[in-house]
Amino acid sequence: MIELRHVSQVFSGRQGEVHALDDINLEVDGNEFVTLVGRSGCGKSTMLRMIAGLLKPTSGTITVAGEPVTKPRQDVSFMFQRAALLPWRTVLDNVMLPVEILRLDKAVHRERAHELIELVGLAGFEKRLPRELSGGMQQRVSLCRSLIQNPKVLLMDEPFSALDALTREELSVELQRIKMEQETTIVFVTHSIEEAVLLADRVVVLSPRPGRLRKIVEVDIPRPRTLGHNAHADRVTEVSAELHELLVPAPAGGAA
Numbered sequence: 657m658i659e660l661r662h663v664s665q666v667f668s669g670r671q672g673e674v675h676a677l678d679d680i681n682l683e684v685d686g687n688e689f690v691t692l693v694g695r696s697g698c699g700k701s702t703m704l705r706m707i708a709g710l711l712k713p714t715s716g717t718i719t720v721a722g723e724p725v726t727k728p729r730q731d732v733s734f735m736f737q738r739a740a741l742l743p744w745r746t747v748l749d750n751v752m753l754p755v756e757i758l759r760l761d762k763a764v765h766r767e768r769a770h771e772l773i774e775l776v777g778l779a780g781f782e783k784r785l786p787r788e789l790s791g792g793m794q795q796r797v798s799l800c801r802s803l804i805q806n807p808k809v810l811l812m813d814e815p816f817s818a819l820d821a822l823t824r825e826e827l828s829v830e831l832q833r834i835k836m837e838q839e840t841t842i843v844f845v846t847h848s849i850e851e852a853v854l855l856a857d858r859v860v861v862l863s864p865r866p867g868r869l870r871k872i873v874e875v876d877i878p879r880p881r882t883l884g885h886n887a888h889a890d891r892v893t894e895v896s897a898e899l900h901e902l903l904v905p906a907p908a909g910g911a912a
Contacts, residue, residue: 657841658684658707658809663716664866665702675866676702680716682860682869684843686808689835691844691856693903699867700845704811707843708734720809730758733807737814739794741786747773748782751800758805765804772800775834792823799831803838812844816851825883828854832880849899853892854881861902871902 663680666673677699684690692700705711706718709728718725720732733754741750748769755765773782776796786794795815802810816824828851835842835855846852852859852875859873875895877888 657686657688657721658682658843659717659719660703660707661717663703663706663713663718665699665706665711666714677713678866678868680867680869684841686841687839689842689844689855689857690860691846691852691858692860692862693846693849693852693899694862694867694870695864695903696847697865698862699865700862701813703867704734704813704843704845707809708732708811710734730805731808733802733805733810735798735802735810735812735815737817739786739791739798741794741797743786746783746785747778747789747797750786750797751804753801754804760805768806769800769804772803773797775837776800776830790823791819792827795819795827796830799834803834803840807840810840810842812842814845814847817847824848824851825854829880829882831855836879849896849903850883852899853877853895854883859895859899861899873898873902 660680660682663677665677666675680703692703694700702711706713707720707725709725709732720729742753745753751769751773752762752766755762770782773779776799778793778796781789781793789797798815816827819827832855844855856875859875861870861873862868863870873895877891877895881888881892883892
């Protein structure tokens with residue numbers, strides 16, 4: 657579904673060049689959930705923006721569904737860190753915003769909007785304004801808005817990072833459930849090891865800047881996953897420990 661071949665990104669400015677990503681080769685299969693993890697500044701969000709067609713790579717090629725990415729696509733949706741809901745629009749109207757922008761069939765997509773709102777547990781809140789919702793509820797609305805046009809690819813840039821720990825885990829479990837019901841390929845950026853393990857089929861670990869593909873970790877744990885006591889808790893702990901060792905440097909004088 658998504659293919660990056662020898663992708664690099666260099667930003668030029670008054671202070672010189674910044675090498676954000678270097679020679680990234682990655683394939684993401686259809687209906688796969690991939691998380692990108694790494695230190696701040698390693699190019700995770702940059703990679704997401706290039707896949708979305710919002711930024712052109714300095715070198716290399718990116719394709720989605722076999723077609724070169726040269727600009728934003730209607731079948732690729734982007735969910736940002738903040739919900740960014742329009743404060744004067746209701747929940748339903750915020751979800752419907754892409755339908756208006758893309759000039760899609762409003763009647764068909766209004767029915768889809770109601771289905772999505774129910775799917776994320778917000779039935780009955782359709783006429784509420786954003787200020788009447790909690791942060792977690794606002795992100796649920798943002799997720800509905802990202803899914804309204806049935807995208808082939810959903811790109812998520814730390815969408816739960818501004819939420820408290822319990823709400824983050826709750827939404828991670830909710831996103832797993834939605835993913836199991838929707839035919840969508842997801843690439844998800846996070847700083848949280850726990851979030852990566854809860855969500856991903858594979859975790860892509862990037863090195864510090866310039867971001868290079870350090871390792872891809874398979875997460876072969878049945879869904880739904882939680883951080884609590886369950887039949888797969890040992891495996892969740894094992895994968896989390898592997899990612900921690902890859903991302904957290906050993907103390908000075910300690911083991912490499």
